[in-house]
Amino acid sequence: MAPISLGPSPVVVGLDIGTDHIRVAQVKPVGGSFMLTGYAMVSVPMGAVVEGEIVDVEAVAASVREMVRSSGLHPRDCTIGVSNQKVVVRLIDLPYMERSELQGAIQYQAQDYIPIPIEDAILDFQIIGDYMTSTDEHMMEVLLVAAQRDMIGNAVRAVEEAGLRLQQIDVTSFAIVRALMGASTSVLPDEADEAGEATGIIHISAGLTNIAVVEKGIPRFTRVSALAGNQFTQAIANSLNLTFDEAEDLKLRVGLPDINQHGQSDFPSDIDPVRAQTAQDALEREVSKFIAEVRRSLDYYLTQATQVRTIRKILLTGSGAQLRFLAGYLEKGLQAEVKLADPLSWIQVAPQAATLVQADRMGAVAAIGLAMGGMTT
Ligand SMILES: Nc1ncnc2c1ncn2[C@@H]1O[C@H](COP(=O)(O)OP(=O)(O)OP(=O)(O)O)[C@@H](O)[C@H]1O
Ligand SMILES: [Mg+2]
Structure with missing residues (x-):
């Protein structure tokens, strides 16, 4: 006889706690792949998470609880990612x-x-x-x-206070790699890769950028940088003496100039062109610093690596990667092919999750990878 069901069966969800947003993803295995069966996100109160570290446990717990409640998911166990200097x-x-x-x-x-x-x-x-x-x-x-034990302690407490059981702690960049490249090396679309080549992954969010290098599906290097979306916004705020929110709005609307259209700017007509130009100049300077930072990390990896000598391909993800024309700047600055990467290109999405995840395509990758990791252990 089948066991009596007491409501939805408990499942493992991936919980991605960030500076701006907390996200939850639920997946189930289908064939050799996965189906995303639930997705939700919620904003984080300002200052509760700083550069990937939970500083206000209560506020994060309340946000997680609220997100889970409104998501209609009934998770009991979760797997979380950690990503910060610790x-x-x-x-x-x-x-x-x-x-x-x-x-x-x-x-x-x-x-x-x-x-x-x-x-x-x-x-x-x-x-x-x-x-x-x-x-x-x-x-x-x-x-x-x-x-670092204390940092992990805060994450554990936030999850438990939100009423979830922590099944597993993962490194966020490992989850990002998993979501983009498959759960095991056997599903890797890697056959065309030549020996001696590695893939770089750059995940830009609000407070942090995760940089990783993957060879044959295995992450071999990962580092975080605090140069990320918030810093881009702050650079605009500083140069125009704006509030953070005003600068954020300008960043999203103006973006970088098209490097292939020398000197030809097409700003939205309701933005003062001088202001838009100043914002773009500030962004360009910040992006140059960003490129130098990424290059330092990749070069460090290459000098350590015994065999691989080139990183020809870079996958770009994270909400911050949507900065207009950023990919072109990175391609030029890093001398590599840069592609926007999307986990939804190889997994299935159930109808109930589709609208929410499609609105957050670039931001969803870590939560999805964390959920996959929870399935495979
Ligand atoms: N269209 C866009 N153009 C440029 N930047 C964008 C765009 N959309 C979102 N962003 C940036 O993405 C960042 C938010 O990313 P996200 O919500 O993934 O961060 P987070 O996961 O909460 O933070 P973290 O993981 O760094 O702690 C913000 O800096 C925001 O400005
Ligand atoms: Mg994040």
């Missing part, structure tokens, strides 16, 4: 050992690689692969994750 991901090479042995050894080894005192950190690791050196030493590559 999470560090490092690819390290160690002499080969069994997984069980590594578990113990990593505690002693980790401090050499991470800037957080080991006693204040929560550690996790993933074995990426093993190889023989030219001198016949058996080595292994390990992706080490260290997160």
